[in-house]
Amino acid sequence: MSDKIAILQLPGQEPVELPIHKGSAGNDVIDIRSLGQSGYFTYDPGFLATASCESAITYIDGEKGILLHRGYAIDELADKSDYLEVCYLLLNGKLPSADEFAKFKHTVLHHTMLHEQLVAFYRGFRRDSHPMAIMVGVVGALSAFYHDSLDVANESCREIAAFRLISKVPTLAAMSYKYSVGQPFMYPDNTLSYAGNFLKMMFGIPCEEYVVNPVLESAMDKILILHADHEQNASTSTVRLAGSSGANPFACIAAGIASLWGPAHGGANEACLEMLEEIGTVDRIPEFVAKAKDKNDPFRLMGFGHRVYKNHDPRATVMRKTCHEVLEELNIDDPLLDVAMELERIALEDPYFIEKKLYPNVDFYSGIVLRAMGIPRTMFTVIFAVSRTIGWISHWKEMLDQPGQKIGRPRQLYTGQTDLKYPEK
Numbered sequence: 001m002s003d004k005i006a007i008l009q010l011p012g013q014e015p016v017e018l019p020i021h022k023g024s025a026g027n028d029v030i031d032i033r034s035l036g037q038s039g040y041f042t043y044d045p046g047f048l049a050t051a052s053c054e055s056a057i058t059y060i061d062g063e064k065g066i067l068l069h070r071g072y073a074i075d076e077l078a079d080k081s082d083y084l085e086v087c088y089l090l091l092n093g094k095l096p097s098a099d100e101f102a103k104f105k106h107t108v109l110h111h112t113m114l115h116e117q118l119v120a121f122y123r124g125f126r127r128d129s130h131p132m133a134i135m136v137g138v139v140g141a142l143s144a145f146y147h148d149s150l151d152v153a154n155e156s157c158r159e160i161a162a163f164r165l166i167s168k169v170p171t172l173a174a175m176s177y178k179y180s181v182g183q184p185f186m187y188p189d190n191t192l193s194y195a196g197n198f199l200k201m202m203f204g205i206p207c208e209e210y211v212v213n214p215v216l217e218s219a220m221d222k223i224l225i226l227h228a229d230h231e232q233n234a235s236t237s238t239v240r241l242a243g244s245s246g247a248n249p250f251a252c253i254a255a256g257i258a259s260l261w262g263p264a265h266g267g268a269n270e271a272c273l274e275m276l277e278e279i280g281t282v283d284r285i286p287e288f289v290a291k292a293k294d295k296n297d298p299f300r301l302m303g304f305g306h307r308v309y310k311n312h313d314p315r316a317t318v319m320r321k322t323c324h325e326v327l328e329e330l331n332i333d334d335p336l337l338d339v340a341m342e343l344e345r346i347a348l349e350d351p352y353f354i355e356k357k358l359y360p361n362v363d364f365y366s367g368i369v370l371r372a373m374g375i376p377r378t379m380f381t382v383i384f385a386v387s388r389t390i391g392w393i394s395h396w397k398e399m400l401d402q403p404g405q406k407i408g409r410p411r412q413l414y415t416g417q418t419d420l421k422y423p424e425k
């Protein structure tokens with residue numbers, strides 16, 4: 001913490017001294033917790049300049065396009081680590097020793113099955129349900145089955161709940177896809193990697209052996225690494241707020257899935273593909289770029305812009321490389337990629353996008369890679385949720401481990417009616 005002080009001069013009051021805290025990187029913060037005593041609140045809808053917590057998990061430098069997980073750069077982790085090791089790192093704050101990782105991996109791979117009764121939940125959904133609608137339901141339903149890991153005050157309950165979520169969310173996700181195509185559910189295969197097991201549960205069928213394609217397995221693992229965590233984004237803040245009331249971890253993660261679904265957040269990769277399909281051909285790009293610039297048109301270029309990155313999204317750089325690797329491996333000549341590349345080129349040269357610092361974000365390329373891998377568009381955000389589950393759990397755990405943790409309860413600027421009298425009858 002820092003010993004600097006901010007002085008706030010309020011009308012008719014003595015100057016208010018507000019402590020300034022310094023982190024290990026990024027902006028210092030002004031501690032306004034005592035401000036209420038002066039009769040004022042701060043006002044920051046959308047939290048453009050508000051730190052909601054203290055965290056040591058992930059750091060983003062939006063100007064420099066830097067993303068660190070527990071101090072390690074995302075491009076290094078994508079290149080040298082794998083998703084399960086990144087899960088260990090995010091959750092425990094350090095890279096595991098060989099023994100620690102072997103134990104962690106064994107635990108995760110031996111919690112992948114579901115309570116067989118939970119499978120019955122799927123039968124209650126319409127076949128054309130969006131998989132995210134199913135995921136919000138079945139992840140929340142885990143709290144109806146795993147009663148021995150609901151006590152958030154108990155550290156061992158928190159630990160087993162974390163393992164169950166990391167292990168079971170991919171199984172639930174693959175089942176939401178299988179249900180939508182009317183194919184039988186595939187049981188997890190504990191002999192495979194985390195990414196390989198997910199691909200087999202998605203695309204394997206009981207009547208023949210499924211051989212994992214190593215290029216697709218590596219691409220899926222990279223997609224999972226790149227989406228694992230991202231500071232206090234909307235869905236992570238949702239999980240923290242839900243968890244601050246003492247809600248059980250399965251309910252909190254279901255709340256995070258609900259928030260991620262929005263097209264301005266995790267739903268952007270699905271919306272980006274829809275946009276590329278609507279554009280259709282390179283010659284129609286100028287028409288859509290003009291719509292994106294039109295203040296009176298709500299249309300936005302999905303996959304562009306970010307609240308924090310005002311330079312390139314380092315995840316997009318890795319994802320772009322993965323995208324070309326997958327398309328080359330599968331020998332796919334996707335006209336939508338041609339539209340995407342031309343849209344990227346035009347947007348990066350257009351004064352509007354340069355001035356507003358709207359660069360392609362991770363969702364711009366992830367949709368194209370997932371499409372190339374044969375994953376239906378409605379599953380894109382589900383896969384984002386599979387990956388982000390570790391980020392949500394890590395922040396939930398960090399919050400509960402912090403001494404003096406309080407329920408989140410923002411205040412407001414009230415602009416409604418006052419002093420109305422109920423009419424005499």
Ligand code: SDX
Pocket residue numbers: 227229230232233234263264265266268292293299300301302303304305306307308356358361362363
């Ligand atoms: C994710 O927070 C995270 O970390 C999220 C995430 C994660 O890993 O958790 O990174 C994942 O959600 C990535 C973002 C995916 N969303 C999209 O691709 C949807 C399209 N992008 C926009 O909706 C928008 O850029 C946001 C929501 C991402 C960011 O919006 P902000 O920071 O609230 O910025 P803004 O909406 O105030 O826009 C600033 C200006 C506006 O113009 P002015 O009103 O100042 O004139 O830029 C314009 C906007 O109109 N603008 C766009 C635009 N994004 C912003 N114009 C056209 N196309 C766009 N995509």
